[in-house]
Amino acid sequence: DVQLVESGGGSAQPGGSLRLSCAASGYSDSPYCMAWFRQAPGEKREAVAEIDAEGSTIYADSVKGRFTIAQDNAKNSIYLEMTSLKTEDTAIYYCAADARSYCYPIRFGDYGFQHWGQGTQVTVS
Secondary structure: OOEEEEEOOEEEOOOOOEEEEEEEEOOOOOOOEEEEEEEOOOOOOEEEEEEOOOOOEEEOOOOOOOEEEEEEHHHOEEEEEEOOOOHHHOEEEEEEEEOOOOOOOHHHOOOOOOEEOOOEEEEEO
8 A cells, every 4th residue: 555654844934945755655556646735724625736757747826936846756755845935834734646647737636636644744934
């Protein structure tokens, strides 16, 4: 079974940066769509960024130009580089994966994602 473990969360000041990592294990040979989601207290979970097996990326409008998703296939890991952080970026961030060769548009949200990490807290204040 696929297991996802996030790390790298923490606290930052507005305008600061953080880097999240997600280590994956238990993969099959199928290509995967990987993504980062976040959920703030009292809010719905929202998709932040997606990356497919070929490295094509999709971003939510709220993070475009500030966040970068990347993958290292040799390490079975994805990353989320977050810069110019805002207080509204405060949330629990989750790594997710689904066995398919492409990612759905970001507006589809968590549709189809079958595997999830436990989440890591990011606080900007």
